[in-house]
Amino acid sequence: MEHSNAVAYRRTADAFRARDSEALTQLIAEEVVWHVPGGTPLAGDIHGLDALFRWFERLHQVTKGTFTLREHDVLASDDHVVALSDMSSENAGLRVSVNVVSVMHFREVLQRERWFHPADPAAWDALLGGV
Secondary structure (H helix, E strand, O other): OHHHHHHHHHHHHHHHHHHHHHHHHEEEEEEEEEEEOOOOOOOEEEEHHHHHHHHHHHHHHHOOOOEEEEEEEEEEEOOOEEEEEEEEEEOOOOEEEEEEEEEEEOOOOOEEEEEEEEEOOOHHHHHHHOO
């Protein structure tokens, strides 16, 4: 049986793909913090659920709706979730894919904080609309 935090993360990823903000508000803490690496305008720390929703909109705009997220595996404990994912988007007519390890802090089955660790930082920047 999968850990409840892993199930919560999978539900969050599904809600993100469906652009279901109502479900996301039930799965991500109001005071969430995301740490997005890189050298694009999407990089930096995002504080709070409202700011995260604005970031999602910017992500969809910058990637012209081509951003995809696919999990390879999800590992969880009482405090953390680690997601091994493939993230991709189209940039200048080419599909850019990056393997990403996301480390998340969970409490009471809510995502509280997330750190992204892309395997290829240059590809990550290209994925997020960089040149």
